[in-house]
Amino acid sequence: MAIYELRTYSVTVGKMPEVVAHYSQEGWPVLAKHPQKLVGYFTGDVGALNELIHVWKFDDDADRRAFWAGVYADADFQAFVAKIRPLIREQSNKLMLSAPWGPQP
Template sequence: MAIYELRTYQVTVGKMSEVTRLYKELGWPALEKHPKKLVGYFTGDIGALNQLVHLWKFDDDADRRAFWAGLFADPDFMAFAAQLRPLLQHQENKLMMAAPWGPHP
């Protein structure tokens, strides 16, 4: 059964443009080299602002752990992460399972 990981990064106020630049120039090119598990990236417009939210879909927990292990072993991704982390206040991860009704990504 598929599992979903919802990651929410709270970006320091005034730093979203720098986060966006880093993702465009370094983060996304590094991520594209890895298995396609990303459902999407989102930013807040109303309500919770200064957040970067991303949703990932994995076959199971083993698939999830293998993906993150591969990503964290990638020097290009880790160079990006080293620049991103100082711009974040905190990170929240949620593991979710699809409800047994309705559409699923």
């Protein structure tokens, strides 16, 4: 059964344009080199200001761990992370299973 990882990054107030620029210019090109697991990126609007949200889909926990191990071993990703971390106040991750009804991403 597939698992979904919901990652929410709370961005320091006023720094979202910088975060978006880093992801657009460096973060996404680095992540795109790795197997495609991304469902989507989202930015917060009403009620969720200053949030960057990612949803990832993995075959299982072993697939998830192998993906992130490969990403974090990438020197280009580490260079990107060094720029983005000072702009992030907080991170939360949730692992979820899809409900047995309705559409499946």
